[in-house]
Amino acid sequence: MPESQYLFLTQPARELVTAIDQRGRIQCNAILPIWLKRTPNLEGIQNRFPIALSCEYDSANPPVPFNGIRHHLEVVALALQLVKPVDEYSDYWLRFDDNAVRILERSATLALPESLSDPNLAYQLHNATSPEDVRRAVDLLPLLSRAMESAGSWTHPCGSIHRALVFFGQGYSVGLEPLPQLCWAAGLDSLYASKINRRLQGAQEISRRLQTVFGRDFEPYNAPTVEVPGNQVRPIRRLHDIGEHIFWLRNACIHGGPIPDAAWLSAANAPPESGYAYQLMECTEILLRESLLLLLDDQAMFDVFVDVNRLDAHF
Numbered sequence: 001m002p003e004s005q006y007l008f009l010t011q012p013a014r015e016l017v018t019a020i021d022q023r024g025r026i027q028c029n030a031i032l033p034i035w036l037k038r039t040p041n042l043e044g045i046q047n048r049f050p051i052a053l054s055c056e057y058d059s060a061n062p063p064v065p066f067n068g069i070r071h072h073l074e075v076v077a078l079a080l081q082l083v084k085p086v087d088e089y090s091d092y093w094l095r096f097d098d099n100a101v102r103i104l105e106r107s108a109t110l111a112l113p114e115s116l117s118d119p120n121l122a123y124q125l126h127n128a129t130s131p132e133d134v135r136r137a138v139d140l141l142p143l144l145s146r147a148m149e150s151a152g153s154w155t156h157p158c159g160s161i162h163r164a165l166v167f168f169g170q171g172y173s174v175g176l177e178p179l180p181q182l183c184w185a186a187g188l189d190s191l192y193a194s195k196i197n198r199r200l201q202g203a204q205e206i207s208r209r210l211q212t213v214f215g216r217d218f219e220p221y222n223a224p225t226v227e228v229p230g231n232q233v234r235p236i237r238r239l240h241d242i243g244e245h246i247f248w249l250r251n252a253c254i255h256g257g258p259i260p261d262a263a264w265l266s267a268a269n270a271p272p273e274s275g276y277a278y279q280l281m282e283c284t285e286i287l288l289r290e291s292l293l294l295l296l297d298d299q300a301m302f303d304v305f306v307d308v309n310r311l312d313a314h315f
Contacts, residue, residue, distance in 0.1 A: 003059040006039060006094040007073040008049035011086040013128035017050050026131075028053065028076050028138055031145070032063055036134060040096070049092065053077060059097065068150070075148050078169060079137035082144075082293055083225065085285070086127050087120035089172065121282050122273040123221070126229045140296040147296075158306050161295060163190045168288055178253045181281035185250035187288045191295075195308040200315075203251075207243025209315045210287060213294070216240040220286040225293070232273060237283055246284050249277060 020026065025037035032055055039045055039052045053073050057063055064072070070093065077090040147158040147165055156162040167187035171180040192209040194200030211218070218239040221228055228234050248260045259265060259277060266275030273279065295302045304310045 001059045001097055002056065003062075003095070003097045004040075004054055004056045005069050005073060006052040006054050006096075007070075007077055007090060008039065008045075008052045008092040008094070009036075009080070009086075009129055010049065010088045010092070011128045012051040013130040013133075016129055016131050016134065019131045020051060026134060028134070029072060029141060032069065032072050033057070034072060034076055042096075045094070052094075071148075071150060072145075075145055076137070076141065078148070078165065079140045079144050080129055080133060081172070082140065082168070082289055082296070083137045084127050084129050084133040085121070085124050085172075085289065086129065087124070090169075121285060122232060122271070122278075123226060123228045123234070123282055126227070140293070143296045143299065143302055159308075160190045160195070160311075161292070161302065161305055163187070164288065164292060168285075168292060171285065178249065178277070178281065181246075181284050182250055182253045184281075184284040184288045185246055188246070188284065188291065189250075191288075191291055191305060194312050197312060200312060203244040203247035206247065207239075210243055210291075211239055212315055213291070214239055214287075220283040220290075223286055223290050225290065226286055232271070234273070234279065237279060239287075242280060242283055246280055246287075249280050250284075 020036065020038060025035040028034045028036055034053060034055050036051060037054050039049050053076050055069050055073060057069070062069060073093070074090050081089040144165075147161045149156075149158075151157065151162075153163060153166070164187040167183045167190060171183035171187070174180055174183060188206060188210070189201075192206045193202075194205070199205075216239060219236060220226065220239070220242075221234045221237060245260070249264075252258065252260055261276075264275060264277040264280070266272050266278060273282070295305055304314050
C-alpha cells in the first residue's frame with residue numbers, strides 16, 4: 001500500500017514556495033526518494049505548513065526500516081538548519097497512507113509551556129528557507145549522512161563530528177536558557193578539544209584552535225550565514241575577546257554556579273539580546289554551526305577532525 005512520511009518546513013521563504021509551485025518538487029536525497037514539495041491537501045495542515053520534506057514508498061516493501069525513513073528526513077532537515085536556522089525545524093512529522101492520517105506528531109522534547117519552549121535566537125527571527133539554502137543543504141548531505149549514520153555514539157566512526165551535530169540539534173530542543181548554550185558549547189568542545197592530551201583541552205586551548213580556523217578577529221555576527229534583523233543592535237564581538245568567555249559561561253551552568261559577571265545580564269526592561277550572556281549564547285551557536293559547515297563542505301578538513309592524531313597535529 002502506498003504510504004508517505006512528511007517532515008514540515010516551518011519557515012519557508014515565499015520564493016521557495018513559488019519555485020516549487022512553478023517548477024515542481026525538488027529532489028533532496030539520492031539514497032532515498034526524499035523530495036521537498038507541497039504538503040498534502042489535508043485540512044488544517046497545508047495553510048500552516050505549505051512545504052514539507054517527503055518520502056513516498058510501498059508500506060509492504062519500504063526502502064529502509066520505518067524508523068530509518070524518518071531518520072533520513074531528519075538528516076535533510078538538519079542540513080537545512082545548518083545553512084539557515086529556523087524555529088521548530090524538525091518538530092512536525094506526519095505519516096499517512098491513502099486512507100487516513102496515521103500520526104501527526106510534534107517532538108515530545110518540546111512539550112513545554114510556550115513561554116519556555118522557544119529556543120529561537122533573536123538574530124534568527126527573520127530567517128526563512130530559500131531555494132539557495134536548499135541547494136547548499138543538498139550539497140552537504142554526502143558527508144552529513146556519513147556523520148549521522150545510525151551507530152552507537154561511543155563507537156561512531158565520525159566520533160567528535162557526530163556528537164557535535166547531535167549537540168547542535170539538541171540545543172534547539174532544550175528550550176530553557178542557558179541550556180542551549182550548554183549544548184552548543186559542548187559541541188565546540190567535542191570538535192576542538194584534544195582526545196588524547198588533557199593539556200590540550202579547556203577554554204584557552206579551544207579558543208586558540210577556533211582562532212586558528214577563523215582568525216582571531218573573526219566576528220560571529222558578520223559570518224556569511226548571519227543576518228541580524230534591522231530592528232536589533234549587536235556590538236562588535238571578536239573571537240579573541242569572547243572565545244574563553246563562552247566556556248566560562250558553559251562551566252558556570254554545568255557546575256551550578258552564578259553567572260561569571262552580573263554585568264553580563266541584560267538590564268531590566270531591556271531586550272534579552274542586549275545582554276552579553278545572551279550574545280555569548282548566540283555566538284556559541286554561530287561558531288558551532290560555521291565550524292560544522294566548514295567540515296561538511298571540505299572532505300580534507302572533515303578527515304582531519306575525525307582522526308584524533310591528525311586533529312592535534314593540525315593545531
